[in-house]
Amino acid sequence: MESRSLTDSGQPPPARVRPGGPAPLLLQTVHEHRPGLGAISVLKARGTVDDSNARQFAEALAEHVGHAGQAAEHPLLDLTEVYFACAAAVRCLERATGPLARAGRALAVVQPRPHVREALSNAGLPGVRVHATLVSALHALHAPRQPHPAHPPADRETAGAEPGDPT
Template structure:
């Protein structure tokens, strides 16, 4: 019987988790300088613009510093279409130049939303190792990751 209430498993006490962003700069022997943006919390309509601006700034700063930008979405929840559009806006400059932002460990629903939207400036990776490997040889990594026989690299 439906009483109009949301199922208990979907109710989050106190509302969505606040958006927290942290930048970490690392030097990896296999890839060189890496700028990692760790995102945590929820991106929804109320903060999608803020997230898009922060991600775009992260990419710009990494490019200026000669670093590879990487986004860690291990603890991030995209709550609406505006959140996916925020990622698209922020990665547009990369897509325009034929590059893609490695995104590490998006949750299954986030990975599916990114895949379904076909964002050209984003490449999801299950592990940090996979993301860093893609920085060394992005074309070969994308070909290996393409599960379709004879699939084309986008």
Template sequence: MEIGQPSPARVRPGGPGPLLLRTEREHRTGLGAVSVLKARGTVDADNAGRLSAALAAHLADAERAGEHPLLDLTEAHLACAAALRALAAPTGALARAGRALHVVQPRPHVRETLAEAGLPGIRAHADLTTALRALDSGETPPTEPGTVPTAPRPTHR
């Protein structure tokens, strides 16, 4: 599923990329269903609300379907504080329940931004393999300063 299409006015050479969101679902042996929300482009004040709404819907859909939700920020750029608030709002309930959203984001600026923000509902991983391994083991040791350990999520197999 692709949410949002870039407007011709927003696409300009050398400028920030438009925000595109896509959900991919797959089944992993031993782990079960995994749902990955992939964000591509720049998250800024203009589109942060759209990311927040899409992430909230992604988490709710994954919960209803018994899937493990992941957020892939590999191709995303967090441009402002609104981008962090877009992540903090939907993951707050996870943090209060002692869980966290596994986020894949190897770009250094994203890792640094998330570490400085110390969002307890976010668990950062360098790549998809590491995130899936953490889900499969049922343990998610803190990978960034300021994060809290998470309880294993019940699996639906």
């Protein structure tokens, strides 16, 4: 049996309404060079991550993180247009970011929707850092690297944009 959340009007939230089922998962990698930062690689995901495509998501994410490491790029994951529909999606992130966590690093995850942000927060993944905006994620990459605690405290970014960030 599928559990669905409903709005106050009793209708499914707009992100879930799609004739024919959940939105297909689309993945695209964008490579850029940013002055003062160097090379970055952004994996942009769009659609729904569910049991039918969680493996595809995991493989693409692991490949993205691995390639970025070999190419000396800063990996980022843009979840602006993603809906997690199962626990497998969070496990995918955990597996793909495990090597980063063991190296004292983390994958910058940009603009997850509130329910995705909550799932990531509840999971307490040490290899994931959630940022409200791409600007804040890039700003964090400029900061000196420090080992990340196993369960990072909630920061202002997870609640919204930092002062001065365009929204």
